[in-house]
Amino acid sequence: MENGPVGLHEPLFLDRESEYLSECLKTREVSSTGRFISEMENRLREITGCAGAILVGNGTVGLQVSLTAAGVGQGHEVLVPALTFVAAANAVVHCGATPHLVDVSEENLGVDAVRLEEYLAENCDLTENGARNRSTGRVIRALLVVHTFGHPPDMDALAQICRNWNMVMVEDGAEALGSTCRGRHCCTTGLVGIVSFNGNKIITTGGGGAVLTMDPQLATELRDLISTARIPHRWEIAHTTAAFNFRLPNLNAALGMAQLDRFEKILDVKRRLAAEYESHFSGYVGLKFLKEPEYARSNYWLNALILDREMASQRDEVLEKTNDSGFGTRPAWIPMHFLPMYSSVPRMDLRVTEDMAARIVNLPSGPGILWEK
């Protein structure tokens, strides 16, 4: 705290960022072409093991094209956890579909596979394109899996549910670059997924994200979809479909590439910080530190304390006192069904979401906190 207030997740910039950014200015490659775009995409493929990595303007538009590529459209429903950032549900709406809220697991804060399977069995009929929701008559086309705070949910169990119900799995790995589940990196189990490079994520491009897939053919389609579906030609400007312009400029990729050059060290520092928090808080009664699931390796994007139920009424006091003393803690998101636009979408019983939302306190987690030169 000698250096003043510490935010929830502050980025750390060193000399390389300035070098790479100046190179963009000197070469005037600040926009949609330049070496940092392809280098960052290649590095992301190495880190994740994906066949395709396509940089996009932010994680939210990445989710929108991912869902579109997964065949989600008008009249469909998509299963979305109720305890996550609102972008997931918004992206579903922007595809013309309806979010259908599902509950999370207390252990990993991701979709609870056991309860989801029971819920589908009780409320849906199997069709060729997904689970038909008996009460709305619509087909649930996809499951959007979120790796909350960087912790992977039980991907094997969730993948099995998708196979059982002919649903597509799309992964929101916005918070989870560097996280693996049983050795598989996030966004390599589902058909397609995204990571985010927003200012508060494990690395940042200012704003930005990447769409990731194991399917090379799909990668080609996605690249077309985010770059106006232009037919490559030296001067002719022709397009094949009404596509998007969701590309990430080279200037932003330069910033991200500088951090990817030290990504291993960032992951290391994040784990050390998590270990320090864990040992510090193990002496406290009334709360526990949220640990990675035993089958996973988390990037510990955001460290979290879970207050005991009897302590939930004191959450706001904890937030107020820590923030007053310059320590940027934060609660989890307000559950999706408490937001006006999602108060009447289809949903299962969300008791764990409601319970956990009242008890989570996120701790400052930026890599700069423990960084040594």
Ligand SMILES: *Cc1c(COP(=O)(O)O)cnc(C)c1O
């Ligand atoms: C940050 C985040 C997003 C959105 O990413 P942006 O790049 O900010 O659009 C989506 N989902 C989750 C879970 C996130 O944390």
